Amino acid sequence: GKLDLYTVCGGFDPRKTIPVLIDAGCSGPEGNSAGLTIRDHPLYTGMKQDRVKEKSSANTDVNSAYYGEDSFIKEFMSAATELFGKGCLLQFEDFNSNDAFPLLAEYRDKYLCYNDDIQGTAAVTVAAMLGGIKIQKPDVTDLISEVRKLTILFHGAGSANLGASSLLLNEGNVPRSQVFITNSRGIIWRSEDGTSGTFRNDEQKAVAQIGKPSYDSTDLVTVVKKVKPDIIVGAVGRLPGCFTKGVIEAMCKVQEDKPEGERMRPLVFALSNPKTQAEITAKDCYEFSKGKAIFGSGTRFDAMEYDGVLRDPGQVNNFFIFPGMSYGAMKCEASTIPDKFFMMAANAVANTLDEVDIKTESVVPNVSRIREVNAAVATAVVIAANEEKLAGKQLVAEADALDFDKVKAALEASMWTPSAGAPDRPSRRASADFGACESIPEREHSPEVDEKTKTCTMQ
Numbered sequence: 001g002k003l004d005l006y007t008v009c010g011g012f013d014p015r016k017t018i019p020v021l022i023d024a025g026c027s028g029p030e031g032n033s034a035g036l037t038i039r040d041h042p043l044y045t046g047m048k049q050d051r052v053k054e055k056s057s058a059n060t061d062v063n064s065a066y067y068g069e070d071s072f073i074k075e076f077m078s079a080a081t082e083l084f085g086k087g088c089l090l091q092f093e094d095f096n097s098n099d100a101f102p103l104l105a106e107y108r109d110k111y112l113c114y115n116d117d118i119q120g121t122a123a124v125t126v127a128a129m130l131g132g133i134k135i136q137k138p139d140v141t142d143l144i145s146e147v148r149k150l151t152i153l154f155h156g157a158g159s160a161n162l163g164a165s166s167l168l169l170n171e172g173n174v175p176r177s178q179v180f181i182t183n184s185r186g187i188i189w190r191s192e193d194g195t196s197g198t199f200r201n202d203e204q205k206a207v208a209q210i211g212k213p214s215y216d217s218t219d220l221v222t223v224v225k226k227v228k229p230d231i232i233v234g235a236v237g238r239l240p241g242c243f244t245k246g247v248i249e250a251m252c253k254v255q256e257d258k259p260e261g262e263r264m265r266p267l268v269f270a271l272s273n274p275k276t277q278a279e280i281t282a283k284d285c286y287e288f289s290k291g292k293a294i295f296g297s298g299t300r301f302d303a304m305e306y307d308g309v310l311r312d313p314g315q316v317n318n319f320f321i322f323p324g325m326s327y328g329a330m331k332c333e334a335s336t337i338p339d340k341f342f343m344m345a346a347n348a349v350a351n352t353l354d355e356v357d358i359k360t361e362s363v364v365p366n367v368s369r370i371r372e373v374n375a376a377v378a379t380a381v382v383i384a385a386n387e388e389k390l391a392g393k394q395l396v397a398e399a400d401a402l403d404f405d406k407v408k409a410a411l412e413a414s415m416w417t418p419s420a421g422a423p424d425r426p427s428r429r430a431s432a433d434f435g436a437c438e439s440i441p442e443r444e445h446s447p448e449v450d451e452k453t454k455t456c457t458m459q
Helices: 002-010 072-084 097-107 116-136 143-147 159-170 202-206 220-227 245-256 282-288 322-331 339-350 355-359 367-387 404-413
Strands: 017-020 053-055 061-063 089-092 113-115 152-155 179-183 231-234 267-270 294-297 304-306 309-311 455-458
Touching (some): 002 017, 002 322, 002 367, 061 097, 072 097, 089 097, 089 116, 089 322, 097 116, 097 159, 097 202, 113 116, 116 143, 116 159, 116 231, 116 267, 116 294, 116 322, 116 355, 152 159, 152 220, 159 202, 159 339, 179 220, 220 245, 245 282, 282 294, 282 304, 322 339, 322 367, 322 404, 339 367, 367 404
Parallel strands (some): 017 455, 089 113, 089 455, 152 179, 152 231, 231 267, 267 294
Antiparallel strands (some): 053 061, 304 309
16 A cells, blocks of 8 residues: 555556565564454464564663664665665665664665654654644745744654654754653653653653653643643544643633734644544534634544634645655665655645645645645755755756756656556656656566666565
């Protein structure tokens, strides 16, 4: 399914994408939060043995097979690039947070790779925030500067919220005093010397507030009243309905207490999936806030009318980011994918909102324009690569390297498009993603692999 989105949303030739499943063992029901029987199910085809675990330097449980000189991941990364070339993009997907962060840190500068659960989710979350600003200030294009003025509260400390908070702090330059994140112990904080606090790992420690809160930070209503956030982002995963009426009313009160010229509508994001785990429903959000809040969700909620206004909550999904991110990075032969690319991608998504999106208060563009959005993302990525001197190939004349329209036109001209009349071959009317379609040999006659055109998604 992920690779289908690469093609539909990003314009990749489907024959040049490969799904890869890393099998390092599987636990019994006690090893997953839902208590599901997976390993011993008759339809499970993977290795029926426990994963071998060890303690990391941060005292977290990690998979032993993923680390060390002879690690499974290192062997795969090396083999993939040896077979397909250094331009092969390797996307991490569905790794446990304890492994996801250190693996990304280990390989991000050695291979063309990124982790979609951390970086893609972070980017689309930030894109939704910027979209919420765009709805209120439609003439503004430098939305990143606007978000620096706001206070953001992240409820839940999984990879999604950790990634988004880190992106805002490190690439958006949002002051640390304006970004708060909670875990099961309340607001994550650390002492000034970093020796104590409520953080559970290095990633939580990196986004922690300095100093212990003087209030009960395990109570969300109290946290909202004390922190006074303009934006609240829920990605708890297991506390459906935790954005209560009291929480939403407190969010509205934050704005009511501001001087009139500084007020904005509160932004509320319920990003946990599936819908049964959502922190709040669209209906409750609109009703509790009396229509004041702008809402986005991880699972699609239907459009609804409130107070005579049709509202169409945007689905804050990674498919607005990763296809364009990958296409742009591969097309310009980027040497690496830094976090700046994801911030530029977020800004590109928000600036793709059209009049209908703004009118219906959708924080992300309508999915009917998904390829248009990803073309904008890919363009932003290529321009950022050009600015940072990370691009190995110029798609346009050097004088036009920062020209959005010209770079976008070059990218769109090379996107793969299916042909109804030739089911076994891509359309000859458009180039395949990284070379003319005419240069692609027939499948049955060509066991060779184009070394520059593969995308591998690891799970």
